[in-house]
Amino acid sequence: xxxxxxxxxxxxxxxxxxxxxxxxxxxxxxxxxxxxxxxxxxxxxxxxxxxxxxxxxxxxxxxxxxxxxxxxxxxxxxxxxxxxxxxxxxxxxxxxxxxxxxxxxxxxxxxxxxxxxxxxxxxxxxxxxxxxxxxxxxxxxxxxxxxxxxxxxxxxxxxxxxxxxxxxxxxxxxxxxxxxxxxxxxxxxxxxxxxxxxxxxxxxxxxxxxxxxxxxxxxxxxxxxxxxxxxxxxxxxxxxxxxxxxxxxxxxxxxxxxxxxxxxxxxxxxxxxxxxxxxxxxxxxxxxxxxxxxxxxxxxxxxxxxxxxxxxxxxxxxxxxxxxxxxxxxxxxx
Ligand code: SF4
Numbered sequence: 001x002x003x004x005x006x007x008x009x010x011x012x013x014x015x016x017x018x019x020x021x022x023x024x025x026x027x028x029x030x031x032x033x034x035x036x037x038x039x040x041x042x043x044x045x046x047x048x049x050x051x052x053x054x055x056x057x058x059x060x061x062x063x064x065x066x067x068x069x070x071x072x073x074x075x076x077x078x079x080x081x082x083x084x085x086x087x088x089x090x091x092x093x094x095x096x097x098x099x100x101x102x103x104x105x106x107x108x109x110x111x112x113x114x115x116x117x118x119x120x121x122x123x124x125x126x127x128x129x130x131x132x133x134x135x136x137x138x139x140x141x142x143x144x145x146x147x148x149x150x151x152x153x154x155x156x157x158x159x160x161x162x163x164x165x166x167x168x169x170x171x172x173x174x175x176x177x178x179x180x181x182x183x184x185x186x187x188x189x190x191x192x193x194x195x196x197x198x199x200x201x202x203x204x205x206x207x208x209x210x211x212x213x214x215x216x217x218x219x220x221x222x223x224x225x226x227x228x229x230x231x232x233x234x235x236x237x238x239x240x241x242x243x244x245x246x247x248x249x250x251x252x253x254x255x256x257x258x259x260x261x262x263x264x265x266x267x268x269x270x271x272x273x274x275x276x277x278x279x280x281x282x283x284x285x286x287x288x289x290x291x292x293x294x295x296x297x298x299x300x301x302x303x304x305x306x307x308x309x310x311x312x313x314x315x316x317x318x319x320x321x322x323x324x325x326x327x328x329x330x331x332x333x334x
Contacts, residue, residue, distance in 0.1 A: 040169035046109025049076030055123035138190035
């Protein structure tokens with residue numbers, strides 16, 4: 001194969017070889033592209049910018065300043081949103097929604113950055129590149145390499161362990177994130193091929209909302225209704241209403257377990273990551289390079305959210321598949 005392969009291509013191939021063929025052989029994409037997940041992308045951009053700020057301060061032995069980190073995160077979120085808006089025609093109301101989400105995304109990203117305690121971590125560098133949203137290519141047989149973008153690689157200054165991070169903005173926390181099964185082991189081995197050993201992979205789940213501000217009742221007390229919030233936010237609401245936080249010890253106890261961020265680390269021996277690479281990625285790279293891929297329509301639950309469903313259905317019926325292709329899909333640029 002004279003090109004690189006990405007994790008996205010691998011997972012498409014494993015899900016359905018017909019879908020892979022539409023996407024990577026025919027290079028078709030739906031004319032109405034799926035919108036990027038707005039809030040998640042803003043949080044991602046803001047968090048990466050904040051981490052980069054701390055990494056650069058570390059590198060050049062400058063004392064990091066929280067206020068500057070905040071400005072950096074905010075700017076990155078605004079730049080992302082400006083690019084997003086510039087590429088789309090939108091009504092004023094829709095633009096307002098994007099701006100509101102940008103502000104929320106900035107606040108969430110900043111809270112996530114502070115929750116991580118950035119000075120606890122030392123970002124690793126590959127040459128002159130800090131490994132934050134870093135695009136890399138790792139040598140892979142039968143292709144020009146595995147193309148990957150790592151969210152963050154950092155060493156924990158407390159215990160000396162090193163981790164590849166995956167950042168996710170989520171509606172609710174998941175015990176095991178899908179990325180832990182295939183993507184992160186592959187990235188772990190890819191880093192090892194590039195000369196960097198890590199102890200395992202870490203998933204940072206960030207809840208997609210800010211702590212809610214409790215209501216003030218007609219009596220002037222703060223509502224004890226069960227809302228998704230944390231103690232600092234609740235305490236501020238008590239002070240704003242002229243109350244005494246010590247009167248709300250029960251709420252404080254309840255909110256002590258409130259969770260807006262979750263970091264799960266998975267220690268993984270290098271050998272195990274290598275086996276995932278050898279047993280899953282290498283055979284797929286070989287199959288693609290051999291030109292012997294059998295395109296089989298999976299006709300499974302995958303179909304319900306497949307962008308090629310209309311075309312696939314047309315091929316399976318008497319419909320005019322050529323017309324469907326021309327009307328609903330375009331060729332992706334190389
Ligand atoms: S609709 Fe289903 S069978 Fe057809 S390409 Fe998509 S996933 Fe595969």
